[in-house]
Amino acid sequence: MAIQTVNPYTNKVVRSFEEMTDKAVDMLLAQSAKTFNSWKETNYEQRAQILHKVAALMREKKEYLAKIITLEMGKLIAQAEGEILLSADIFDYYATNAAEFLADKELKPEFGSAYIRCSPIGVILGVEPWNFPFYQVARFAAPNLMVGNTVLVKHASMVPQCAIAIEDLFNEAGAPNGLYTNLLISGKRASSLVADKRIKGVSLTGSEEAGASIASEAGKYLKKSVLELGGSDAFIILEDADIDKAVEWAVVGRINNNGECCVASKRFIAVEAIADEFIEKFKEKMSNLVVGDPMNSTTELGPMSSEEAAVHIIDQIRKSVDAGATILLGGTRSDLPGAFVQPTILTDLKPEIPAYYEEIFGPVASFYRVKDEQAAITLTNDSSFGLGCSIFTQDIERGKRIADKIDTGMVFINHPTWTQPDLPFGGTKNSGYGRELSELGIQEFVNKKLIRISGLSDPL
Numbered sequence: 001m002a003i004q005t006v007n008p009y010t011n012k013v014v015r016s017f018e019e020m021t022d023k024a025v026d027m028l029l030a031q032s033a034k035t036f037n038s039w040k041e042t043n044y045e046q047r048a049q050i051l052h053k054v055a056a057l058m059r060e061k062k063e064y065l066a067k068i069i070t071l072e073m074g075k076l077i078a079q080a081e082g083e084i085l086l087s088a089d090i091f092d093y094y095a096t097n098a099a100e101f102l103a104d105k106e107l108k109p110e111f112g113s114a115y116i117r118c119s120p121i122g123v124i125l126g127v128e129p130w131n132f133p134f135y136q137v138a139r140f141a142a143p144n145l146m147v148g149n150t151v152l153v154k155h156a157s158m159v160p161q162c163a164i165a166i167e168d169l170f171n172e173a174g175a176p177n178g179l180y181t182n183l184l185i186s187g188k189r190a191s192s193l194v195a196d197k198r199i200k201g202v203s204l205t206g207s208e209e210a211g212a213s214i215a216s217e218a219g220k221y222l223k224k225s226v227l228e229l230g231g232s233d234a235f236i237i238l239e240d241a242d243i244d245k246a247v248e249w250a251v252v253g254r255i256n257n258n259g260e261c262c263v264a265s266k267r268f269i270a271v272e273a274i275a276d277e278f279i280e281k282f283k284e285k286m287s288n289l290v291v292g293d294p295m296n297s298t299t300e301l302g303p304m305s306s307e308e309a310a311v312h313i314i315d316q317i318r319k320s321v322d323a324g325a326t327i328l329l330g331g332t333r334s335d336l337p338g339a340f341v342q343p344t345i346l347t348d349l350k351p352e353i354p355a356y357y358e359e360i361f362g363p364v365a366s367f368y369r370v371k372d373e374q375a376a377i378t379l380t381n382d383s384s385f386g387l388g389c390s391i392f393t394q395d396i397e398r399g400k401r402i403a404d405k406i407d408t409g410m411v412f413i414n415h416p417t418w419t420q421p422d423l424p425f426g427g428t429k430n431s432g433y434g435r436e437l438s439e440l441g442i443q444e445f446v447n448k449k450l451i452r453i454s455g456l457s458d459p460l
């Protein structure tokens with residue numbers, strides 16, 4: 001994939017970048033490994049100073065940075081600004097809390113004493129996607145830098161200006177050379193880098209295919225890996241739900257980030273008693289969305305991130321219809337020059353239809369009508385993914401009981417799956433393993449070293 005900015009609103013190439021040579025990458029890796037030797041000796045306060053400065057710079061340059069996001073991948077400008085603020089919050093969160101999260105843990109052995117010390121492990125490679133170009137990097141970089149690791153970031157090829165802008169923020173914040181390093185290289189080369197002895201761990205957010213490639217290299221070379229992959233989140237509406245509220249959240253859950261969200265609500269599962277009311281209201285709202293220029297503050301749905309992404313979605317819809325699915329709304333390209341797909345609702349989905357199991361990364365909702373609560377749980381779990389799930393009910397105890405039966409990494413009651421710095425994020429099954437954010441996210445690339453002190457009089 002060429003490393004270039006293509007504005008998906010116009011499908012015009014804005015700027016192209018040269019891929020780094022092997023020699024350049026080797027020099028950057030050497031610098032990162034060298035910087036690790038001094039960075040690991042710094043204390044939490046010194047590390048926090050750099051991260052707080054990065055957060056402050058993000059807030060200061062919010063409008064400028066958000067415009068780069070919107071230009072490169074088509075996110076609505078207000079959401080792009082929100083992403084910058086969320087990313088700044090993540091940097092501040094880890095800068096403020098890392099010392100507590102990584103504090104020594106006293107153990108109580110039978111004789112003598114012992115404790116666990118969290119030590120950094122070295123250079124960590126992050127392979128990141130385009131859909132949240134700042135937030136995804138913040139989730140990976142902030143905790144690792146506070147641990148005392150250094151990071152190499154291979155960002156998605158379609159957001160090179162975002163990638164460069166993040167590295168610039170670190171430089172401006174006074175980060176030592178090699179602390180945060182941007183690699184302008186292809187995905188394949190990122191996989192082969194995992195073999196390098198100087199890289200001690202790898203984290204990837206992206207597709208199952210890229211995850212499998214990185215994980216197999218990590219396994220081959222015995223390196224720790226974390227994978228945050230795709231999802232096909234269910235959005236369950238029970239008969240006792242506040243239907244109007246559920247409909248409002250259903251639209252947000254499906255079209256937030258133009259529908260290109262791993263934890264977007266993708267499968268809408270309504271129990272028979274309220275299915276007609278829900279789908280009628282949901283369809284009405286989806287059909288009234290304002291589609292257009294993502295730089296315009298009144299737009300509600302922008303283009304897909306690229307022409308290829310739009311073509312792929314239309315192909316998934318077409319194959320699903322050929323296999324028996326029914327289109328309740330949309331189903332085609334919008335009448336605009338860029339990478340647009342109409343808000344779409346599919347129904348009559350069965351396991352043999354592609355849209356039943358595949359993740360659709362755009363404004364396409366799959367609608368299912370089921371007999372009861374148990375049927376909703378069974379359908380929710382009939383997925384190779386296990387990222388998030390939403391349950392709409394006014395009976396919170398019922399929601400919690402159902403949540404217990406759902407095979408996903410996150411379950412939200414009366415809300416689409418969402419994110420904030422202090423809540424863990426991650427999935428099970430083909431959605432990956434490991435966690436980002438919260439205290440759990442900082443524990444992934446850490447050597448939890450046991451230190452045992454024995455008394456001279458302890459028994460042999």
Ligand code: NAP
Nearest residue numbers: 128129155156157187191206207210213228229230231262
């Ligand atoms: P993708 O193609 O897998 O790209 C993600 C990153 O992996 C990019 O940097 C890409 O580089 C790189 N890559 C591609 N092939 C690779 C390979 N063989 N080895 C190593 N790296 C490789 O994913 P995408 O389609 O852009 O992103 C959408 C996917 O990410 C969706 O499935 C979505 O659900 C998932 N996602 C998951 C989360 C989560 O937290 N669970 C969050 C956001 C997105 P190039 O750009 O150079 O190809």
